[in-house]
Amino acid sequence: MTSKAQSRESEMDNVVKQSRSNALGIVHKPSMRTSSSSSLDRWLVNKMLMAVGAPPISVVLWDGTELTNTQAPVSVLTINDRQALIALLMDPEYNFGDLYSVGRVDVQGNFTEFLETVYLAIQKCASKSSWHRLMAWRHHPRTNSLRGSRGNVTHHYDLSNDFYKRWLDSEAMQYTCAYFPRRDMTLEQAQIAKLHHVCRKLQLKPGDTVVEAGCGWGGLARFMAKHYGVKVRAFNISHEQVVFARSKALEQGLADQVEYVEDDYRNIQGQYDVFVSVGMLEHVGAPHFRSLGDVIARTLKDDGRGLIHSIGRNSPGLMNSWIEKRIFPGAYPPSLREMMDIFEPHDLSVLDVENLRLHYSKTLEHWLQRFEDCSAEIRVQFDEAFVRAWRLYLAGSIAAFNTGELQLFQVVFNRALSNDIPWSRSHLYQ
Amino acid sequence: MTSKAQSRESEMDNVVKQSRSNALGIVHKPSMRTSSSSSLDRWLVNKMLMAVGAPPISVVLWDGTELTNTQAPVSVLTINDRQALIALLMDPEYNFGDLYSVGRVDVQGNFTEFLETVYLAIQKCASKSSWHRLMAWRHHPRTNSLRGSRGNVTHHYDLSNDFYKRWLDSEAMQYTCAYFPRRDMTLEQAQIAKLHHVCRKLQLKPGDTVVEAGCGWGGLARFMAKHYGVKVRAFNISHEQVVFARSKALEQGLADQVEYVEDDYRNIQGQYDVFVSVGMLEHVGAPHFRSLGDVIARTLKDDGRGLIHSIGRNSPGLMNSWIEKRIFPGAYPPSLREMMDIFEPHDLSVLDVENLRLHYSKTLEHWLQRFEDCSAEIRVQFDEAFVRAWRLYLAGSIAAFNTGELQLFQVVFNRALSNDIPWSRSHLYQ
Numbered sequence: 001m002t003s004k005a006q007s008r009e010s011e012m013d014n015v016v017k018q019s020r021s022n023a024l025g026i027v028h029k030p031s032m033r034t035s036s037s038s039s040l041d042r043w044l045v046n047k048m049l050m051a052v053g054a055p056p057i058s059v060v061l062w063d064g065t066e067l068t069n070t071q072a073p074v075s076v077l078t079i080n081d082r083q084a085l086i087a088l089l090m091d092p093e094y095n096f097g098d099l100y101s102v103g104r105v106d107v108q109g110n111f112t113e114f115l116e117t118v119y120l121a122i123q124k125c126a127s128k129s130s131w132h133r134l135m136a137w138r139h140h141p142r143t144n145s146l147r148g149s150r151g152n153v154t155h156h157y158d159l160s161n162d163f164y165k166r167w168l169d170s171e172a173m174q175y176t177c178a179y180f181p182r183r184d185m186t187l188e189q190a191q192i193a194k195l196h197h198v199c200r201k202l203q204l205k206p207g208d209t210v211v212e213a214g215c216g217w218g219g220l221a222r223f224m225a226k227h228y229g230v231k232v233r234a235f236n237i238s239h240e241q242v243v244f245a246r247s248k249a250l251e252q253g254l255a256d257q258v259e260y261v262e263d264d265y266r267n268i269q270g271q272y273d274v275f276v277s278v279g280m281l282e283h284v285g286a287p288h289f290r291s292l293g294d295v296i297a298r299t300l301k302d303d304g305r306g307l308i309h310s311i312g313r314n315s316p317g318l319m320n321s322w323i324e325k326r327i328f329p330g331a332y333p334p335s336l337r338e339m340m341d342i343f344e345p346h347d348l349s350v351l352d353v354e355n356l357r358l359h360y361s362k363t364l365e366h367w368l369q370r371f372e373d374c375s376a377e378i379r380v381q382f383d384e385a386f387v388r389a390w391r392l393y394l395a396g397s398i399a400a401f402n403t404g405e406l407q408l409f410q411v412v413f414n415r416a417l418s419n420d421i422p423w424s425r426s427h428l429y430q
Numbered sequence: 431m432t433s434k435a436q437s438r439e440s441e442m443d444n445v446v447k448q449s450r451s452n453a454l455g456i457v458h459k460p461s462m463r464t465s466s467s468s469s470l471d472r473w474l475v476n477k478m479l480m481a482v483g484a485p486p487i488s489v490v491l492w493d494g495t496e497l498t499n500t501q502a503p504v505s506v507l508t509i510n511d512r513q514a515l516i517a518l519l520m521d522p523e524y525n526f527g528d529l530y531s532v533g534r535v536d537v538q539g540n541f542t543e544f545l546e547t548v549y550l551a552i553q554k555c556a557s558k559s560s561w562h563r564l565m566a567w568r569h570h571p572r573t574n575s576l577r578g579s580r581g582n583v584t585h586h587y588d589l590s591n592d593f594y595k596r597w598l599d600s601e602a603m604q605y606t607c608a609y610f611p612r613r614d615m616t617l618e619q620a621q622i623a624k625l626h627h628v629c630r631k632l633q634l635k636p637g638d639t640v641v642e643a644g645c646g647w648g649g650l651a652r653f654m655a656k657h658y659g660v661k662v663r664a665f666n667i668s669h670e671q672v673v674f675a676r677s678k679a680l681e682q683g684l685a686d687q688v689e690y691v692e693d694d695y696r697n698i699q700g701q702y703d704v705f706v707s708v709g710m711l712e713h714v715g716a717p718h719f720r721s722l723g724d725v726i727a728r729t730l731k732d733d734g735r736g737l738i739h740s741i742g743r744n745s746p747g748l749m750n751s752w753i754e755k756r757i758f759p760g761a762y763p764p765s766l767r768e769m770m771d772i773f774e775p776h777d778l779s780v781l782d783v784e785n786l787r788l789h790y791s792k793t794l795e796h797w798l799q800r801f802e803d804c805s806a807e808i809r810v811q812f813d814e815a816f817v818r819a820w821r822l823y824l825a826g827s828i829a830a831f832n833t834g835e836l837q838l839f840q841v842v843f844n845r846a847l848s849n850d851i852p853w854s855r856s857h858l859y860q
Contacts, residue, residue, distance in 0.1 A: 120847070123777075123846070123847070179854075180853070181853075181854050181856065183853065314773065314774060314777050314778065314779050314780075314846050315774040315775070315777065316774075335770070335774060336766065336770055336780055337767050337770035337774060340765070340766055340767040340770075343744065344744060344745040344746075344765060344767060345745070347553075347744050347745065347834070348744065349744050349785060349787075349834055349837060350744075350766055350783065350785060350837075350839075351785045352783065352784060352785065353780065353782065353783035354782060354855065355779060355780060355781045355782065355851075357779070357851075358849060358851055358853070402849065403846075403847065404777070404779055404845075404846030404847055404848075405846075407779060407780075409780075415834075416553070416744050416833075416834030416835075417550070417553065417833065417834055418834075419788060419832065421785075421787075421788055423610070423611075423613065423788070424609075424611050424859075425784065425855065425858075425859070426611065426859040428855075428859075429854075429855070429856040429858075429859040
C-alpha cells in the first residue's frame with residue numbers, strides 16, 4: 001500500500017468511526033481491513049463503470065490501485081473497501097449515497113462536476129432501460145396517504161428550523177427554486193424576484209382571497225399579504241414550520257391577513273380567488289394528483305386563477321432512490337403529462353408553463369455554498385455523515401438540473417369558462 | 431301561418447334551391463312543404479333544447495310558432511321544416527352545420543353570440559358525458575396516413591389561393607392565430623407580431639438552419655429568412671400552396687435562402703438548428719404524434735430549439751364533427767397530455783407553453799369581418815351554401831375559443847442535455 005493510500009484510509013476510518021450511529025439512520029457495517037485488490041476487483045470496477053455508461057473518471061481502490069478508461073479523468077472516485085465496491089456494482093444509484101455519507105467512498109476534484117459526469121453517462125447508456133427499471137422497482141417511493149404524508153414531511157421539514165435558517169435566504173426563507181432575472185443577483189434578491197414573479201402570474205389584486213397548499217415557513221403567504229394586499233389561508237402539515245410561520249406573521253403585523261392552518265391540502269374548504277402551491281407537488285405523489293385536482297375544482301371561484309410550481313421530469317420516472325430514502329421520503333417529481341391529471345378532469349385551462357430548471361441549479365449553488373460555509377456548525381448539530389449526505393443531496397440536485405434529469409415547472413391555470421386572462425405575459429417583465 | 435313566417439320561408443326556399451348541388455358536397459333532400467306544427471313538434475323542440483343544455487334562446491318553427499324557455503332569449507333559431515327538427519334532435523352538433531348551410535335552419539340576432547350561448551349550455555349540461563360520447567364515436571375523424579393526409583389537405587387548402595387572399599392578412603397570408611400584444615392592432619400588424627414572437631421564442635441567429643413542417647403559403651419561412659438571416663427548408667403537401675410559396679420567394683429574392691419541399695413531414699431528412707411547425711399539428715392526428723416526435727428527434731441538432739403552435743383542448747375530445755366533415759377532414763386538436771407523446775419518448779424538455787386562445791378569437795373576428803365584406807364575390811366563386819358553411823365555421827370557431835372549448839398552445843422545447851436556454855422570457859417583451 002502506498003503512503004498516500006494509507007493516509008487516505010486513516011482519514012476515512014475517522015469518518016466511519018464518527019458516523020457509526022448517525023442522524024440519517026444509515027446502518028453501517030464497518031469496513032474490514034481488506035486485502036490488496038485482485039484482478040477480480042479490477043474486473044468488478046470495470047463492470048461497475050460500464051453499468052453507469054463508462055463516465056470519464058478514474059477509480060482508486062483501497063490499496064491505491066488506480067483504474068481509468070480515459071486519458072483525462074474529470075475526477076477521482078476512491079473506493080475504500082471491497083464490500084463498498086460490490087455494493088456500488090449492485091445498485092450504484094442507491095448505495096453510492098450511503099457509502100459516500102459514511103466515507104466508504106469519496107470523490108477528489110469538483111464534486112458537482114463528478115456527479116454531472118456520471119449523470120450524463122447514465123443518461124446516454126443503453127442499459128438504463130432494463131437495469132435501471134429493475135432498480136426503480138426495488139425503490140418504490142413511500143405512500144403519501146393522509147398519515148403517510150405526515151411522516152414523510154416530518155422526516156425532512158421538521159429537522160430543525162435553525163438548520164434551514166443557516167443556509168436558506170434570510171428574507172423569506174424560501175426552500176424552493178429562486179428566480180434570477182439577472183444572473184448576478186444575490187439569493188435574497190432572487191427569492192424576492194421569485195415571489196413577485198409568482199404574484200404577477202396570479203394577477204393578485206388587493207382584497208383577493210388566496211389559498212396556499214404547502215406553505216413552508218409561510219414566506220409566500222406573508223409576502224402576498226404585505227405587498228399585494230390579499231388575504232391568505234396557508235396549509236402545511238409540518239408542525240415546526242407552522243409554528244414558525246405564525247410567529248413571523250404576528251411579528252410582522254400580518255396575523256389578520258394570513259391564517260396558517262396545520263392540516264393536509266386535502267382538507268381545504270371554502271372558495272378562493274386564487275389557488276397557489278409552490279414546491280408541494282413533488283411530495284404529493286402521482287396517484288394523488290386527481291385528489292389535488294378535486295380540491296382545486298371545489299375551492300377555486302369561477303373566475304379564479306391558480307399556479308403550481310414543482311420539480312418535474314421530461315418523462316415519468318422516480319426520484320433518485322437514495323434521495324427518496326434518506327432525504328425526501330415520498331418525493332416524486334412528475335412529468336407534465338402526469339401533472340395533467342390535476343387539470344384535465346376538471347376542464348381547467350393551462351395558460352402558461354415556464355421551465356426554470358437552470359434557475360434551480362443556480363439556487364442550489366447558493367445553498368451549497370452557504371451550507372459549506374457553516375458545515376462545521378452543522379456537523380456539531382448533527383454529525384459528519386449528515387453533512388456529507390446533505391452535501392451529496394445539494395450537489396446531486398445541481399447535477400440533475402444541469403443535465404436535464406430534473407425540470408422546474410411553473411404552471412398557471414384557470415377555469416375553461418373564464419376569460420379573465422392576461423392579454424399577454426408582458427406584465428411579468430415590466 | 432303569419433305573413434312574417436311566410437316571407438321567411440320563401441327566402442329560405444331560395445337558398446335551398448340555389449344550393450341543391452353545392453361546393454361542399456352536402457347532399458340535401460329538399461324540404462317538403464310541411465303541415466302546421468303539432469304538440470308533438472313542440473315536445474320535440476323541448477327535447478332538443480334539453481339535449482344541448484337548455485340554452486336561453488327562442489325557437490321559431492316553420493308555421494311561425496315561437497317556443498322559448500326564457501324571458502330574454504339571446505337569439506332566435508328558426509327551423510324551416512319538420513325533418514330539420516328531427517335531424518337536429520338526432521345529432522345537433524353535426525346536423526346543424528348542414529341544415530344551416532342549406533338554409534333549412536337559420537339564426538336571427540348575432541350569430542357568434544348564438545353559437546357561444548349554445549356552446550356554454552352544452553358545456554354545462556350533464557348529458558354531455560353519455561350522449562356526446564355516442565355522437566363522438568359516430569364521427570371518428572378521417573385517418574392521416576401518408577395518402578390520407580394528402581386528400582384531407584387538398585380538401586381544405588387547395589380550395590383556391592384567391593379565396594384565402596380575399597380575407598387573410600395581405601402581408602404574410604397567415605392562416606393561423608395572430609398575436610395582438612395590443613388589442614387595437616390591425617390583422618396585418620398582429621400577424622407580423624406573431625411571426626416575430628415565434629422567431630424570438632426560437633432565438634433565431636443569422637446562419638441557423640430551420641426546418642418547417644407544414645408551411646402554408648410559406649409566409650413564416652420567408653419572414654425568418656428575410657428578417658433573421660436563416661436558411662429554411664419548408665415542407666407542405668398542398669400543391670397550390672407550395673407553388674404560391676415558391677413564386678413569392680423568387681419575387682422577394684429569397685429563393686437561395688428558402689426551399690419549399692412538396693412532401694410530408696414524415697419524410698424530412700437532414701439536421702437543423704431549429705424545428706418549427708405552426709398550425710400543422712391539428713392535422714396530424716394523435717396516433718401520429720410519436721412519428722412526429724421521431725422526426726424531431728432525428729432532425730434536431732444537439733443544441734437545437736423547437737416550437738409547435740397548435741389548436742388544442744383542455745382534455746381529449748374530437749373536433750366539432752361537422753367541421754371535421756365539411757371543412758377540415760382529419761382535424762384533431764390535441765390536449766397538452768396528448769402532445770406529450772411528441773416530447774416524452776425522446777427526452778425533449780418543454781421550456782415554455784403559452785396559451786393564446788383569446789388571440790385566436792380576435793384573429794377569427796378579423797377574418798369573419800373580411801369574409802362578410804367580400805361574401806358577394808365568394809358566393810359567385812362558390813355558392814350560397816359555401817358562404818353560409820364558412821360563416822358558421824368562422825363564427826363557430828370564435829365561439830369555441832371564447833368559451834374555452836378550444837385552446838391555442840405554443841410549445842417551445844429543446845433536448846434535455848442542452849443548456850442553451852434563454853435565461854428568462856424577457857427578450858420576448860422588449
